[in-house]
């Protein structure tokens with residue numbers, strides 16, 4: 001089958017377009033003939049990582065096919081799978097580590113529990129585009145009991161994740177949404193349902209941390225850079241909830257390790273966890289909620305997300321589409337950190 005793969009870690013130069021054997025499936029898997037894949041920053045962050053080869057090869061067996069999101073048609077069904085049949089239109093997000101099967105190839109072996117049927121009225125391109133970002137946004141927001149009208153600030157609202165999260169928060173949960181992006185993306189944020197679009201470069205009373213309102217929730221895919229600013233400036237209500245989305249800089253770091261969440265995040269996670277656990281048994285007052293979010297593939301949840309696309313409550317936002325052979329250029333575009341919605345690949 002045609003596939004993009006890499007056998008050593010590094011820049012886009014390690015990506016090769018060639019042929020690889022088609023995967024064979026296990027009893028709990030389906031073989032998907034992929035029509036569209038979508039890219040996410042974690043693809044290139046793990047690809048760049050120069051870690052010792054015995055760890056790299058354990059986490060990312062080689063040749064490694066990059067990318068996690070796909071949508072296509074079921075070509076074969078494992079012996080134990082009862083939920084799908086050959087010919088079904090499906091979408092899925094693959095696990096990040098310990099598999100060589102990414103989605104930039106004609107066929108992928110997918111655990112049936114990670115896949116969802118795509119409703120007839122939803123295109124396979126749109127289904128691939130919303131998978132990982134949809135799961136991340138919905139899993140993050142599941143940490144908070146919100147009511148319509150509560151206020152939320154969503155950072156990087158114009159990116160792949162943010163452009164989905166803004167819509168979900170506004171149109172599915174009925175929240176009052178503020179979102180950050182650069183000034184050129186103000187109209188775009190508003191078209192997604194943001195009530196307030198904030199230029200993250202603004203200063204003083206126009207800045208996102210100016211203090212009014214105190215948000216009930218902050219969903220932060222810029223946490224590697226913004227966590228201290230969020231927690232230190234009173235921008236979040238004292239009873240609010242910080243959704244720290246595991247993140248890192250787009251710019252390549254030393255040894256392929258980008259500036260990312262570190263000790264500060266783990267200390268905060270422990271501090272707020274212990275404080276709120278103590279409050280729940282009557283020791284001290286309950287404080288701010290704090291969650292550290294990393295996406296988990298989940299076919300059932302993905303089906304719920306696709307149902308909202310079918311209803312027209314949310315839509316896939318496509319920034320650019322590339323062909324499989326153009327994967328290098330597609331990643332170079334995503335790696336600028338300026339994508340406006342999702343970058344998708346037609347297989």
Ligand SMILES: NC(=O)c1ccc[n+]([C@@H]2O[C@H](COP(=O)([O-])OP(=O)(O)OC[C@H]3O[C@@H](n4cnc5c(N)ncnc54)[C@H](OP(=O)(O)O)[C@@H]3O)[C@@H](O)[C@H]2O)c1
Nearest residue numbers: 041156158159160161181182200221246247248294295339
């Ligand atoms: N933990 C998880 O499970 C998970 C899941 C998905 C994503 N993530 C992480 O979340 C981050 C965002 O992912 P993504 O898919 O949305 O990436 P993306 O599509 O590449 O995001 C690009 C967007 O980020 C915006 N941006 C850049 N710098 C910003 C800043 N300082 N403040 C506000 N917005 C800024 C840009 O807006 P302008 O062009 O207007 O500047 C651009 O539209 C990445 O680090 C990714 O790895 C984590």
